[in-house]
Amino acid sequence: MATLVLLHPLTAALVNLDTRARVLHWWFIQITVANLVVIILMVLVFVAALLIPFRGPGSKR
Amino acid sequence: MTTAAEEDASRLETDDEWTVRLRHVALEKLPPEQLLPATQPAYVASWIYVFGVLTVSALVVIIASGAVLTIFGPSWWHTSTAGHFVNSIHIWSVEVFFFTMVVHLWGKFFMAAWRGRRRATWITGVVAVLAAVGAALTGYLSQQNFDSQWISTQAKDGINATGAGAFFNVLDFGQMLMWHIMLLPLIVSFIVAIHVLLVRIRGVVPPFAESSEGS
Amino acid sequence: MTRKAFNPDRDVAEWNGPKVPYDLLKEFAIAMVVVTLVVVGLAVVFSSPDDPAVTLQSWAQNSPVDFAQTALSELDGSSGTAQYGPPYNAGGAPQSVAGISPERWVGVHIPVNTAQDFVFGPLATLAGAPGVHRAVAIYQAASDSQKAAWATAYGNALASARTVDGHVVVARGHFGPVALMIQSLTAMAERGGLSGPLPASSQFSSVDQTKPLLFLSDGSYFAGLGSARNLTGDQWGMMNETGNYPGQAWLWLYTMWYQVPPIKSSSSADLLVWMIMIALTAVLALVPFIPGLRSIPRWTRVYRLIWRNHYRQAT
Incomplete structure (x- = not known):
């Protein structure tokens, strides 16, 4: 349990998201800002994965 | 070098044993070099290839944090800050899991x-x-x-x-x-x-x- | 031997070209470290939501009139649960699309009798209240039209009820035994006395919350809490989480169908949406077999980007 006790100061959120949800309305679409951020990040990460040159274990040379 | 005992064992082995048959099929379909290969085809060179393994990694974190929550029981995370922290790990690893899985799916579709x-x-x-x-x-x-x-x-x-x-x-x-x-x-x-x-x-x-x- | 013609969206010549060193285990190890760091980082920065559960007690204390109105609707059979139909009871019309009605086929499997389970049952456990037990007996012995008359009168009175010191106060009227029954139940809930009698079984500690949850969801109080948190169906709530946390964003398509006419106003919306989602999921799983759909990757040419090194070397 010692390690869990050490984690104690980390268990309170640095950024408090327990606030009233922010929601965007557009036409018939309703989405929370949090979900929209996740979806936009997903698209950005996908595009970045396609565009950024690969320097991993298979890149060689 | 094979010992006498090992030679004995291979002599007793027959092809109508289920166990032997399974081993033959497994070795034929998936020889060790193919299960754990040291190389990949030269075209495997894009960041999109890492999203499968990232998804599996997130699944490992989900199961590990879920195991900790299981050890302490379903009420623990409501009453203990350590428990709440493990719950946070659990839920965020789920978000990461779905995130990487979707990117993996998109990548595999376009390939x-x-x-x-x-x-x-x-x-x-x-x-x-x-x-x-x-x-x-x-x-x-x-x-x-x-x-x-x-x-x-x-x-x-x-x-x-x-x-x-x-x-x-x-x-x-x-x-x-x-x-x-x-x-x-x-x-x-x-x-x-x-x-x-x-x-x-x-x-x-x-x-x-x-x-x-x-x- | 005949062989199907080569189809570029289904077939590919196996690779005989060059290979490069690629350490899968090392990749996995690095991925584990990266994912663990990202997850721990998110947990430290954002923590996780844990809005306290609503109890029948907190409901009765915060909104006693709504509790009383809901209890009355459970008694006279007008509540959402009483009118639900299968799998709970024979109350309402099961959802049905083009003669397909799995709800009806399966029938009642989790029987819920709202008057018995939510009103008579809990009141019967009330000790030292012979007046209440007598009221229940009078109610149960009355004719259906008499019961309805009492319930209607009390319902009208509740509609303009006031709350004094947490107690429901209504104008005088011909309520028969109904007022005493509902007031006793509300008082019982306010004291926290309803957590015991309601659960589904007589086990010492029940983990089945079916009945209290059905009771809770019949009231406006619970619905109001959900609506204030943007969680209701017409708010695309299935993909939302309490607070400003991301939720089950992967349910976006499922929750979207509920906003689309004519599903939006259909009484069989749930069944329609599930049918659509099952069909679309089958399409996703069977993409490799569906002409046109399986050609999209080749037509969009996104793959040129993924394999750009390969094509550069090939030319």
């Missing part, structure tokens, strides 16, 4: 990764998504807070409409918890294992041939 007898790999991937959605839903239902109360009363209507609600009662915390910590982790892990083995058996899909492009 048409089902080509060349790889259709079963695609289908097991889709089944893994479905099982993961079920695992996530039962997890949300196991929270014992306002969120789980709300989600259960909302989800019941859809599931009741399919007829499944009579047996899969989302309002029954005990039943949902047991699905969440026993059946669904097994199912997800099993399908993911099959999926990964299929990738190793068939290999990573080659690019479209230049001649077939746009035709």
